[in-house]
Amino acid sequence: MSINISVIVPLKNEEESLPELAAWIKRVMDDNKYTYEVWMVDDGSTDESWAVIERLAAENHCIKGIRFQRNYGKSAALSEGFRAAQGDVVITMDADLQDSPDEIPGLYNMIVVDGYDLVSGWKKKRYDPIMKTIPSKFFNWATTKMSGIYLHDFNCGLKSYKKKVVKSIEVYGEMHRYIPVIAKWAGFRKIGEKVVEHRARKYGVTKFGLERFINGFLDLASIMFVGKFGKRPMHFFGALGSLFFFVGFGIAFYLAFEKIFHDQYKMTERPIFYLALLIMIIGSQLFLTGFIAELVTRNAADRNTYLIEEKLDNANKA
Template identity: 60%
Template sequence: MDLSIVIPLYNEEESLPELIAWIDEELQKLNVSFEVVLVDDGSSDKSWETVLNLKSRFGYLRGIRFRRNYGKSAALNTGFQAAKGDVVITMDADLQDNPGEIPELYRLIRKEGFDLVSGWKKKRRDPLNKTLPSKLFNRTARMVSGIKLHDFNCGLKAYKSEVVKNIEVYGEMHRYIPILAKRAGFANITEKIVNHRERKYGVTKFGMERFLKGFLDLLSVMFISKFGNRPMHLFGALGTLMFLIGFALAIWLGAHKLYCVAHGIEAQLVTDNPFFYIGLVCMILGTQLFVTGFLAELVTRNQPDRNVYSIKEEF
């Protein structure tokens, strides 16, 4: 199959008929085989019934329904594993992403050979309480990852199939898929300016807590990118450094005490010197960090599959 469209959705019963009709109009322009994978992230409205009704009109639709709400990252990850197309395009279900961008995104992957094409909502139709934090996060992500994208969090993206099959999206990591792709060895990444539309139905599903989660996940993804498979290199190095600092202080205190005793100089007790406790704490912390690195190495060598989401229905 040539193309898969993966759409995570949560309480989008109003927008789905219009969205699928628009996608169908654009896909019919392409002389390719395609499918649309709808992943219902535990909606509490009639989204799944709407998906079933649409299936009778559009035979290429596939649906996956979670038993409860796991989050956008879980929905995307499950959709990625289910997708059969050589090119995979993701978009949101709220009609803010324009299906008219699909042909060009497909061409950039298929003809230009990019691993990943990320949409850039250069002119956003969102309030300032969303746009300003997003600019801060995007700037930070560019600095720490070295990937020159303006909009990491845009839901409209295109991928080679090998990219989505070799990354794991969990937590709130959907914001940093380009970083995960680069970590997996897919560095041919570019962006395309896309048309961003105002929300037509419903309200946003993301609250203010997404900013804290986004920051924490950025730290996580950068740590995993550099030390995910070799945590001992971080914890072991820090532990060794801390232990050596503490050991050096202990040697200095002992040598100073012996020098004073040998020359008849009155000196305070070693345990009365604050550097004794600083050195002791450094050695204890160094040992703990080293053991943490060792345990982390054991965990990474025995990781179970974390992609366990309870699927209620699928077709």
Template identity: 55%
Template sequence: MQVDVSIVIPVYNEEESLPELENEIAKALGGTYNYEVIFVDDGSSDTSWQQIKKLSDEKEFIHGISFSHNYGKSVALQAGFEKAIGTYVATMDSDLQDDPNEIPEMIQMLKDGYDLVSGWKKERHDPISKTIPSKFFNFVTRKVAGIELHDFNCGLKAYKSEVVENIYLYGELHRYIPMLAKKEGFTRITEKVVKHHPRKYGKTKFGLSRFMNGFLDLVTISFVQKYLQKPMHFFGTIGVILLIIGSGINLYIAYIKLILGQGIGDRPLLILGVLLMVLGVQLFSTGLLGEMINKNNVEGQKPRIRETV
């Protein structure tokens, strides 16, 4: 049977939500699309996996993956993406705060030509301790990514299947899927205002550590996207600048010693000049080494071909 939509749902200690969530998905998509639901249990300590197995036994289009321990949302989504067979792929959280009724319209937007549709929880039902950091995070990410989305971290998204086939998630990179998609050439990215319901069961998994890890991953992905295939452009440029400054300082010190005949042994500027030259050479060498290491990696990469005639 051809599957139109694969819905990938990471799960972590949401035993009470799952039966109700599956019922809401059936109401939203049943009769409209042939769909499958892929629950990915990310090492839950409650009975979430038992609930998933029960649902899977009852309905053949419900599938489950269970991790031995908690790996994180990105790894869970990646596992679901690799199992998904639908023409379109949707993701949502398992806590009943995302509304499955938004999915059909998001799928239609994909049919209209978009590669990725991201949900925007314009009206959020979360504590201020979560909403304020989220607004700041989205502002910074929007500026860095150059993608005009208001809610990068919204779990409710829809993609053409080729998008998820060409990205790889780990760490906290699920927050930056639009950036990863854009890097792979999927530039038709938009957003849709979606309903956000108050949490009905359990408690939020958001914490300061996740917030900080997200920003560290933002720095990582921004750097990698710019300099992965050209490390010399980063390290070499800084190295050359430091080398020039250090050389200039040392020429000045040599002028003082050789022309003016003054002592230089007690001048801190001498140490600074030598230090800058050493750092410059080290950074330049790091860039050169990076180019050598990256050579085999780049040669092994194949471009993603959109179309041939």
């Protein structure tokens, strides 16, 4: 039987909210007559979350679980959920009841009816502390400027995807907040946004940490670089290295010219001479980095793996 929707719920220490969330999701699915599955991914909980998932799965065959041996992070939980999902539309949401399952029909219709590849929720009215909302606004602004994707809330856990999207992208590290960017670089261009309800936390405490500020910027830089130069690193390092080398060489040539025709001073007596040497050395290192990266890329197992939308082959038609 075809599954309309796969719901993926990454979680850590959410034993109190899981029964209420499971009942809420079931009510929405039954009211809309969707066929569905719910993958609850336990990311190394230290409370009774897994026992609750086992009980819920015994009561409802649509609920399934994955349990990590230790805490790997939200990106890892989503990655395993994406791998397991079989629904035509995949919806992700947090387990803390701040995301409302009542948003599922709207998110589903934007994929199936409106033809979006990915729809990201926008928590227009938030119930988070200011230490979380202010940095979030800055991250969203920076990500929009760097990626060209105009979304108000990249990090919203409530999103919907075509099945093909989640089977085509790789999420790791802290990159779950940049899934729209990863999807864009994979070739999925129709990315939309939907205003969704955000609810105050009912149980437990937030898992938000200050270290995410640094990790967020590093992951964004990684995505932008890999997405643009992942299969052609020489275009980045080689061009930058050549620029540095020729700038340094130009300075050295000028100093040599001054020495030969004016003989006013020794080249090595001018600090700019050593700057020129440093620039040429850096340029050479960058060029060699690009060369080595190109060799590694060309010998990678997936070097010629590309996402194909359609293929016509009239020669093989009967």
